[in-house]
Amino acid sequence: MEQYRIRRVRAALLALTAAGGLLLTGCSASGDGANESSYDGGNKGGGYAPAPEGEQQGSSPDSSDSDSRDVVPEPDYLSTFALDVDTASYGYARRTLAEGSMPDPSTVRPEEFVNSFRQDYDRPDGNGFTVTVDGARTDKDDWSLVRVGLATRAAEDGEDRPPAALTFVIDISGSMAEPGRLDLAKDSLGTMTDQLRDDDSVAIVTFSDEAERVLPMTRLDGNRDEVHDAIEGLEPTDSTNLGAGVDTGYETAEDGLREGATNRVVLISDALANTGDTDADTILERIASERREHGITLFGVGVGSDYGDQLMEQLADKGDGHTAYVSDEDDARKVFVDQLPRNIDLTARDAKAQVAFDPETVKEFRLVGYDNRRVDDEDFRDDSVDGGEIGPGHTVTALYAVRHKPGTDGHLATASVRWLDPESRTPHEESGQLESQDLDGDLWEAGPRLQVTAVAAYFADTLRSYGAEFSPLPGTPSLGELSEHAHDLAESTEDKDVTQLAEAIDQAKRHGD
Numbered sequence: 038m039e040q041y042r043i044r045r046v047r048a049a050l051l052a053l054t055a056a057g058g059l060l061l062t063g064c065s066a067s068g069d070g071a072n073e074s075s076y077d078g079g080n081k082g083g084g085y086a087p088a089p090e091g092e093q094q095g096s097s098p099d100s101s102d103s104d105s106r107d108v109v110p111e112p113d114y115l116s117t118f119a120l121d122v123d124t125a126s127y128g129y130a131r132r133t134l135a136e137g138s139m140p141d142p143s144t145v146r147p148e149e150f151v152n153s154f155r156q157d158y159d160r161p162d163g164n165g166f167t168v169t170v171d172g173a174r175t176d177k178d179d180w181s182l183v184r185v186g187l188a189t190r191a192a193e194d195g196e197d198r199p200p201a202a203l204t205f206v207i208d209i210s211g212s213m214a215e216p217g218r219l220d221l222a223k224d225s226l227g228t229m230t231d232q233l234r235d236d237d238s239v240a241i242v243t244f245s246d247e248a249e250r251v252l253p254m255t256r257l258d259g260n261r262d263e264v265h266d267a268i269e270g271l272e273p274t275d276s277t278n279l280g281a282g283v284d285t286g287y288e289t290a291e292d293g294l295r296e297g298a299t300n301r302v303v304l305i306s307d308a309l310a311n312t313g314d315t316d317a318d319t320i321l322e323r324i325a326s327e328r329r330e331h332g333i334t335l336f337g338v339g340v341g342s343d344y345g346d347q348l349m350e351q352l353a354d355k356g357d358g359h360t361a362y363v364s365d366e367d368d369a370r371k372v373f374v375d376q377l378p379r380n381i382d383l384t385a386r387d388a389k390a391q392v393a394f395d396p397e398t399v400k401e402f403r404l405v406g407y408d409n410r411r412v413d414d415e416d417f418r419d420d421s422v423d424g425g426e427i428g429p430g431h432t433v434t435a436l437y438a439v440r441h442k443p444g445t446d447g448h449l450a451t452a453s454v455r456w457l458d459p460e461s462r463t464p465h466e467e468s469g470q471l472e473s474q475d476l477d478g479d480l481w482e483a484g485p486r487l488q489v490t491a492v493a494a495y496f497a498d499t500l501r502s503y504g505a506e507f508s509p510l511p512g513t514p515s516l517g518e519l520s521e522h523a524h525d526l527a528e529s530t531e532d533k534d535v536t537q538l539a540e541a542i543d544q545a546k547r548h549g550d
Contacts, residue, residue, distance in 0.1 A: 114396050115414040118407040120187065120388040120425035120433045120454070123353065125339050127153040127493075128362030129346055130500060131537065134544040135364075136342060139503055144346045147406030147497035148435070154493060154534055156432040157486045158188035164384040164459070165189070166427075168469030170452045172439070173480040173487060177512030179400070181476055182491055183437040185392055185452045185469075189384045192430025201233065201381040202254060202295040204240040206286035207271060208306035208340075211245070214273035218340045221363060222305050225373035226268050232378045233257055238298070240289045241267050244282030245274040246312050254293025279310035280320050283352070287327045294331060299381045304352065305338045308345030317348055324356040334358045334383075334426055338372060354409075357386075357426045380428040385456035387424035390435060391417045392452045398445045398473060405436040405494045405510065420457060420464055427456070436494045438510050446473045481522065485530050489538070492523050496542055503549065516546040 126149035130140040158169045172183035205226065213219040230239065235258035241251040252267040286302050294300055310320075327333050335356025337349045340363050353360045361372045389412055394402055416422040427433065439449070453468040477483040480491055495513050502509045514522070523539035526532075 113414060114394040114399065114402075115391060116394075116402070116404050116437070117389065117391040117412045117414045117417050118404070118435070119410045119412055119423065120385075120390060120427055121148055121359070121407065121410050122152055122425070122427060122431050122433060123149045123350065123360045124153045125149060125337070125346065125349065125360040125362040127497075128364060128368060129339065129344055130497075131541050132342060132362070132364040134541050134548065137548070139545065139548050140500055142501045142503060142507070145497055145501040146350075146408070147494050147501065148410070149406070150493040150497035151406070151434045151436060151490055152432070154489050154538075155486070155532065156186055156188070156434060156490075157484070158186040158432055160188045161190050163190060165456065165465055166385065166388075166454045166467050168452055168454055168467050170450060170469040170471040171475065171477060171487065172449075172471065173477040173483040173491075175438075175480050175512040176514075179441045179443060180511045181439050181441065182480060182487075182494075183402075183439045183450060183471060184487055184490055185390065185435040185437070187390065187433040187454050189427055189431050190429050192380055192428070198299075198382040200236040200238070200295065200298045201378075202238045202240075202290070202293055202298045202300045203233075203381075204242060204254070204286050204290040204293065204302045206242045206244065206282050206302055206304045206306075208277060208279070208282065209243045209245050209271055209273050210277040210307075210309075211273055211275055212277065212307055212309060212341060212343065215341060217364060218307065219271060219273055221366065221369050222338075222340065223268055223271055224366075225363075225369040227265055228370070229373040229378060230257070230261060230264050230268070232374055235259075237381075238293060238295065239264050240293050242282060242286045242289050243271060244278055244285065246276045246278050248278065248281035248285035250285060250289055253289065254295075276312040277306070277309055278312040279306065279308065279348075282306070283320050283323060287323060287333065290333050291327065291331055294333070299383065300331065300333045301336055301358070301381070302333060302356070303336045303338065303377070304349075305340065306345075306349070307341035307343060308337075308339060308349040308352075309341075309343060310345070310348065317351060321351055321355045324352060328355070328357050336360075336377065338363055340364075350409075357423070359426075376430075380430055382429055383426055383459040384429050385425075385427045386459050386462070387420060387422075388427050388454060388456035389417055389422075389424040390433075390452065390454045392435070392437065392450055394439070394450050395448045398442055398447055398449055400440045400442045402440065403438045403510070405438065405498065407435065417453075417455060418464075420462075424456070434490055436490060440511070441473070449473055449476075485526055488522065489526055489530070489532075489535055492519055492526065492542075493538060495519055496523075496538070496545070500545065516542060516549060520546060 126146040133140040159167045166187045169186035174181050238254050238256050240254040335358035337353040337360040363369045449471045455466045498510045520542045527536040527539050
């Protein structure tokens with residue numbers, strides 16, 4: 038262990054030198070390893086870290102082997118990513134499976150499956166995060182699953198939050214006439230309006246072939262009937278001019294900007310732009326500029342069996358927000374009535390995580406998901422690099438497949454999270470450690486929440502591998518085995534969300550057979 042501490046100090050000094058004296062906070066920092074190329078930078082589909090002896094893995098550039106790849110960079114045993122609390126990918130996959138089809142592998146993001154389930158992490162008393170690192174051995178020789186869990190303070194239903202200024206941008210194109218789209222959104226918004234506080238404000242923008250400001254920013258105190266009337270008057274019409282909706286929505290949010298309030302655009306759409314400005318880059322740049330200049334964040338709510346998943350995710354990422362998917366009344370109530378009113382506040386801006394694996398004990402590793410949230414290792418403490426915006430009541434889970442060096446024991450990993458205070462922009466860090474002896478034995482005898490995390494990740498990885506050139510996780514169980522585990526967990530946890538997971542796995546098994 039003393040040898041490991043010495044190695045950490047040396048690596049930290051190298052990193053500080055390379056970064057040119059970046060300011061560190063007073064909290065625990067990872068500081069592990071010089072910042073070299075990311076371990077999976079040369080691998081397809083996420084890939085694995087090459088062996089830790091420092092040799093270049095794979096064929097050389099001039100090899101005649103038809104299966105040769107680019108030379109993989111030497112591993113640095115660092116994994117860095119921006120935090121993400123999106124769940125839309127899992128909701129859309131459930132909808133697709135229920136309708137009799139397998140989801141397109143490109144729409145499957147494993148981290149959104151994992152983050153759809155309740156976790157049992159300790160929570161901090163104030164703003165910031167707790168860091169929990171645990172794991173268990175898998176059936177595959179020398180492989181474990183390591184779970185990195187980050188949690189913010191509990192969401193409160195009381196008055197101790199800033200007021201909200203919410204601009205709802207609602208798709209009323211013809212496709213929204215399908216049951217479970219606009220009708221569901223109207224019912225949910227009506228119920229949510231009654232849940233918001235008197236000092237909250239609401240604006241409504243609609244779009245089809247054109248965008249219209251239906252309701253300017255309106256304080257709810259004494260005006261709830263006016264808001265309800267605007268919601269009830271929404272009717273589907275023509276095509277989908279998403280660009281016009283986004284432009285008018287952000288203009289409305291800017292006009293109604295409230296100092297000291299949480300200013301947010303809530304986009305409700307199937308994200309199938311087919312009229313007007315359909316160029317994603319142009320739409321995304323407007324969102325990015327408004328977020329940078331005015332701090333207006335975006336919450337994307339996807340609906341419909343045909344759904345522009347990729348565009349909605351990109352919009353939320355550029356808007357420093359997150360996405361959810363609504364397919365039925367239960368989903369709608371969870372998103373609009375339970376989550377949105379409670380999670381209006383922000384507890385962390387530009388949050389990033391970095392996991393440093395110990396090369397003395399770890400041979401290779403793979404981060405499950407977060408493919409489009411990766412951050413260069415050297416940018417972990419560069420606070421100008423965008424991270425994720427996280428609110429109270431959130432948990433973020435990252436799962437790693439980790440291969441141990443045979444016969445080794447001791448320190449496995451240090452996980453660190455860095456974030457900026459939402460108001461002062463002061464940076465903070467917190468860290469957690471994992472030792473070999475802390476692994477919770479066999480995976481299927483571990484705690485139920487770790488098992489649920491594993492089932493969700495394995496399920497997503499299987500769906501992502503279906504019909505695509507993608508290597509599954511080591512030791513991935515069959516869908517039949519996953520179904521058995523999921524049903525057992527649903528019974529033991531009495532968790533409705535886990536029951537739905539078991540049902541989705543059963544549907545995938547039927548479609549895949």
